[in-house]
Amino acid sequence: MRRSDRLFEMIQILRDGRLHRAQDMADRLGVAVRTVYRDMDTLMTSGVPVIGERGLGYAMTAPITLPPLNLSMIELEALHLGMAVVGQAGDAELQQAARSLSAKIDAVLPEDRSAPPTGWGFATYPFKDAAAGFAHLPTLRAAIRSRQKLRMTYTNLGRETAERVIRPLKMEYWGRLWTCTAWCEYCNDFMVFRIDRMDDIKLLPSLFVEEQGKTLIDHMARLKAGENIASD
Template sequence: MRRTDRLFELIQILRDGKLHTAQEMAEAVEVSVRTLYRDMDTLQASGVPVEGERGVGYMITSQISLPPLTLTTNELEALNLGMAIVAEAADESLKSAALSLAAKIDAVLPERTIAEADKWKFAVYPFADAARGAAHMSTLRAAIRARQKLRLTYHSKGDRITTRTVRPLHMEYWGRVWTLTCWCELRQDFRVFRVDLIHQADALPEMFVDEPGKRLADYDPNL
């Protein structure tokens, strides 16, 4: 099962509002518990309203909608960033038009023709999130291509601002929010960051090479 399909299945499992253990969900989607934990970290980092912790279980705390997409990653990014800019404008009629357009797009896009990284759309994010994340996109993409370490200043849980050095590995798009999967040198583990919560992203002169245990394939072989 592709990772995007697996994450979709996990959402379906959790949508009943009940508490589900990691072991139960891991067996349902045929992965290890360790991989399941990473999947839940990804969903939580991307803004899906999932609460829970390892050893206890997970549940969705509010309703979400999952209309599918048909656009490529770049097309969808351009469209949503355009709507984000318009929605933040002072002209109330333009704001209303941007929201109406988003609703129409959400309602009519068919399934099965979407890019792998755009398996579904979470219609739960304000447009301003896309606008905030846009400033860092070129830096993050260039660092992934060049295998260049980054220093991120990040707004983490609990309203804490943290600074850490990371190896950027992969970006995914979740409707109006991008996430960045990294190897975090502070935690010595993989971490998933919401791009719109990154305050500063600075490319460092230090490059990195693939090392066992720190590669994208070690995080998820299906990516």
């Protein structure tokens, strides 16, 4: 039995909430007790809600196990917003629960996307920072669908503020942060903007037509070729 399959079987054994001795699990799975100890340590460090220790037994503490879910980007956005609100609540236990839930969601998000810049994550960007950009998501989504230019005020990482006109191409979620990949008219190049640093976003009346070198397909081709796309 592969280790991944064995770990899954262990979770199924523990789901009844009762205390299970390592020896009993070892006999059931056909492995050594020492193997059960190592696997239980792995489950615990992976965030599976298991309590217990060697010589006493193990039990799962979470009363609810959800089935697999398929979420749309808008549903993920709604979940993100809810965690942001709870993460800023005065209840320390709820704050910790929001952090734990966010980590679990991050762990199962698809990985078929470009790696985020080093250091992006909960510890560096708390929920309150990410929540600052939630109000802009509907406008950006509408602009992407209608191919409409946007004028915005943007504050970069150096705390410098400038007005930009962009052609928004796509939004992406990077573990509590949303970004917008766009063609920047000022830079005359593709740029990746953090949505929480946008302000005073306005839809411009004119629509943009796709021009060679400025489309999402061109952007993806440059990424595939190994080119770095600037972020601001």
